[in-house]
Amino acid sequence: MSKVTRRNFLKLSTGALFLSGMAGFTGCVESRRPGNLTTLIDCNLCDGCVDLDAPLCVAACRQRAIERIPDPVEPIPQPFPRGEIEDWSNRKDVLDRLTPYTHLYIQRVDIIDGDGGERTIYVPRRCMHCDNPPCATICPFTANHKHSNGAVVINSDMCFGGAKCRDVCPWEIPQRQSGIGIYLDLVPTLAGNGVMFKCDLCYDRVRDDRLPLCVEACHRFAMVFGQKRDIEMEAIRRAAQVGGYLYGMRENGGTGTIYLSPVSFDKVNDAIDSGPGRPHMAQVERHLEKASVLESSVLLSPVIGMGAGLAAAALVAVKGRGGDGGGD
Amino acid sequence: MELVEHWVLALSGLILLASGLLELPLGRRYYVTEIPSVTWAGDFFVVLYIHYAAAILFVAVAFFHLFYHGLLGHNGLIPRRGDLKAAIVVIKSLIGKAEEPPFHKYLPEQRIAYAGMAFIIAMLIFSGLVKTYDNLVNPQLPYILALTATWVHNVFSLFFFLTFLVHVTALAIRPNRPLIRGIFTGFVRLDYVHDRHKLWLNDIS
Ligand code: HEM
Ligand code: SF4
Ligand code: SF4
Ligand code: SF4
Numbered sequence: 163m164s165k166v167t168r169r170n171f172l173k174l175s176t177g178a179l180f181l182s183g184m185a186g187f188t189g190c191v192e193s194r195r196p197g198n199l200t201t202l203i204d205c206n207l208c209d210g211c212v213d214l215d216a217p218l219c220v221a222a223c224r225q226r227a228i229e230r231i232p233d234p235v236e237p238i239p240q241p242f243p244r245g246e247i248e249d250w251s252n253r254k255d256v257l258d259r260l261t262p263y264t265h266l267y268i269q270r271v272d273i274i275d276g277d278g279g280e281r282t283i284y285v286p287r288r289c290m291h292c293d294n295p296p297c298a299t300i301c302p303f304t305a306n307h308k309h310s311n312g313a314v315v316i317n318s319d320m321c322f323g324g325a326k327c328r329d330v331c332p333w334e335i336p337q338r339q340s341g342i343g344i345y346l347d348l349v350p351t352l353a354g355n356g357v358m359f360k361c362d363l364c365y366d367r368v369r370d371d372r373l374p375l376c377v378e379a380c381h382r383f384a385m386v387f388g389q390k391r392d393i394e395m396e397a398i399r400r401a402a403q404v405g406g407y408l409y410g411m412r413e414n415g416g417t418g419t420i421y422l423s424p425v426s427f428d429k430v431n432d433a434i435d436s437g438p439g440r441p442h443m444a445q446v447e448r449h450l451e452k453a454s455v456l457e458s459s460v461l462l463s464p465v466i467g468m469g470a471g472l473a474a475a476a477l478v479a480v481k482g483r484g485g486d487g488g489g490d
Numbered sequence: 491m492e493l494v495e496h497w498v499l500a501l502s503g504l505i506l507l508a509s510g511l512l513e514l515p516l517g518r519r520y521y522v523t524e525i526p527s528v529t530w531a532g533d534f535f536v537v538l539y540i541h542y543a544a545a546i547l548f549v550a551v552a553f554f555h556l557f558y559h560g561l562l563g564h565n566g567l568i569p570r571r572g573d574l575k576a577a578i579v580v581i582k583s584l585i586g587k588a589e590e591p592p593f594h595k596y597l598p599e600q601r602i603a604y605a606g607m608a609f610i611i612a613m614l615i616f617s618g619l620v621k622t623y624d625n626l627v628n629p630q631l632p633y634i635l636a637l638t639a640t641w642v643h644n645v646f647s648l649f650f651f652l653t654f655l656v657h658v659t660a661l662a663i664r665p666n667r668p669l670i671r672g673i674f675t676g677f678v679r680l681d682y683v684h685d686r687h688k689l690w691l692n693d694i695s
Contacts, residue, residue: 198629299624299625300534300625302513302514302640303640303641304639304641307633307637308629309633329515329532454626456542457542457622457623457625460549460618461622461623463546463549463550463553464549465553466546466553467552467557468553468557470554471556471558471560472561475559475561478562479562
C-alpha cells in the first residue's frame with residue numbers, strides 16, 4: 163500500500179467526508195493497484211473551475227502531456243496519397259476539445275429544463291477506459307492495450323498513427339499528432355501518420371500507487387478513484403441520494419469511468435455540441451458484442467477440422483478396404 | 491475432395507489476406523472505400539467479421555488436411571494413394587505449383603515449397619488464434635503475449651503475401667499456364683497432373 167502519500171490519502175478522505183460523507187470509502191486507496199480501476203466523475207461537484215484560466219485538472223493533465231510529447235519533425239512528411247496531416251504542436255493551448263496535448267477537457271453543457279429554466283453543468287471528458295476497448299483489441303500493432311489494472315494505454319513507441327482506434331472508439335477519443343513516432347523511421351509517406359494520444363489513466367503514477375493527476379488536482383474532489391466494485395457502489399449510492407443519473411456503467415459494454423449528473427444523459431447529450439474532439443454522451447452499444455459468437459467459432463474451428471479429417475479418413479479407409487479396385 | 495480442400499483454402503486465404511490488409515487502416519487512406527460497392531471496406535468491424543468468417547474455413551480446412559492426409563499417409567504405398575498424395579501436394583501448395591521446374595525435380599521442389607507454406611500457414615493460424623482469444627477475453631492477455639502474437643501475425647502475413655505474389659507472377663510467366671488453369675477448373679486437369687506425375691514416377695522406378 164504504501165506509496166500512497168499522506169497527502170493523497172488525506173485528499174481522498176477529506177474530499178469524501180467534505181462532500182458526501184462517504185464513510186469507510188477511503189479503503190479504495192489501498193486497493194488501487196491491481197484489478198479494474200475506475201473513476202467516478204461527479205458533475206454535481208465539478209464547477210468547471212470557471213474562475214481560472216484553465217481548470218485545475220485540465221492544466222495538470224496537459225502539463226504532463228506536453229512534457230511527454232516530442233516536437234514533430236519539420237516539415238512533417240506528406241502522407242501519400244491524401245496529404246492530410248494533423249498538427250496540433252502550435253495549438254497546445256486549445257482547451258475546448260480533446261487534442262493530442264489535451265487529454266482531458268471540460269465540456270460545458272447548458273441545459274434547458276422542461277419548465278424553461280436553464281442550468282449549466284460541467285463534464286470533464288476523457289477516455290472512458292472501457293472494459294472491453296475496441297481501440298485496443300483492434301489495433302493492428304497492439305500499440306494500444308488494456309492493462310490488468312484497467313488502464314487502456316497507447317504505447318507511443320509502437321503507434322503508427324493510423325487512427326484506427328479513433329475510428330472504432332464510440333467517442334472518437336484518441337487524437338493524432340503527425341510528424342512524430344516510429345513511422346518516421348520506415349516509409350513515412352506511405353504508411354503511418356504520427357502517434358495517437360489520449361488519457362492513459364496516468365498509468366505511470368497509478369502503477370506507483372499514486373492518484374491520477376487530474377483526480378489529485380481537483381479542488382472540488384469531483385473525481386473519485388478506486389476499484390471498480392467500490393466505485394460503482396459509491397456511484398449508485400450517490401445517484402440514489404441526489405436523484406441523479408449515471409453514465410458509463412453499461413456504455414460500450416461497461417467502462418472504467420462513471421459520470422453522475424443531476425440531469426438525464428439524454429438531455430445532456432442533446433445539449434452537447436458534439437463533433438471532432440468533443441464526444442457525445444449518447445447510449446452506446448458494444449459493437450463487437452455480437453462478434454463473440456464468431457470468435458468462439460474461430461477458436462473451435464481446429465476441432466471441427468480435426469473431426470472432419472478423422473471422419474473422412476475413416477470413411478476412405480473403410481471404402482478402400484471394401485472395394486479395393488473401385489475407389490473414387 | 492482435394493479440389494474442395496484446395497478451393498476453400500485458397501479462397502479463404504485470399505479473403506484473409508484482403509481483409510487482413512484492410513484491418514490495417516489502409517482502406518480509407520488509399521481510396522478503397524470510395525470504390526462503389528466496397529464502401530464497407532473502411533468499416534473495421536465488418537472487415538473483422540469477414541476475417542473471422544474466412545478464418546473459420548481456413549483453419550478448419552488446414553486441420554482437416556493435417557488429419558485426413560496424415561492418417562491416410564499411414565496407409566502405405568498403394569499406387570493410387572501415392573497419386574492422391576502427390577496431387578494433394580500440387581493442389582495444396584500454391585507456391586510449389588508455381589515454382590515447378592521441369593518434370594524431374596518436381597517433387598522435391600514441391601515438398602520444400604509445401605513445407606515453407608505449411609510453416610507460414612501454421613504461424614498465421616497459431617498467432618491468429620491467440621489474437622482471436624485476446625479479442626474475446628476481458629481483460630486482455632498480458633501485453634507481451636498480445637504484442638508477440640500480433641507481430642508474428644503481421645510478419646507472416648507479409649510472407650504469405652510475398653509467396654502469393656511469387657505464385658501469381660509465375661502463373662503469368664511460365665509456359666505451364668494451361669496446367670495451372672486446369673487445376674483451377676477441375677478434374678480433367680487433375681488427370682493431366684496425374685499423367686505428368688505418373689511419368690515422373692515411372693522415371694524414378
Ligand atoms: C492467410 C492467412 C492470414 C492473413 C494473410 C492474415 C492477415 C492479417 C492481417 C494483415 C491483419 C491485420 C494486422 C493485425 O491486426 O495484426 C490480421 C489481423 C487479424 N487476424 Fe489474420 N490473417 C490470416 C489468417 C488468420 C487466421 C487463420 C486467424 C484466426 C485464427 C486470424 C485472426 C486475426 C485476428 C484476430 C486479427 C486481429 C483483428 C483485429 O482485432 O482487428 N488471421 N490478419
Ligand atoms: S473510450 Fe474509446 S479510446 Fe477510451 S478505451 Fe474506450 S474505446 Fe478506447
Ligand atoms: S488520468 Fe492522467 S492522463 Fe487521464 S485525464 Fe487524468 S491527468 Fe490526464
Ligand atoms: S473536475 Fe475539478 S478541477 Fe476539473 S474542472 Fe471540475 S472542479 Fe475543476
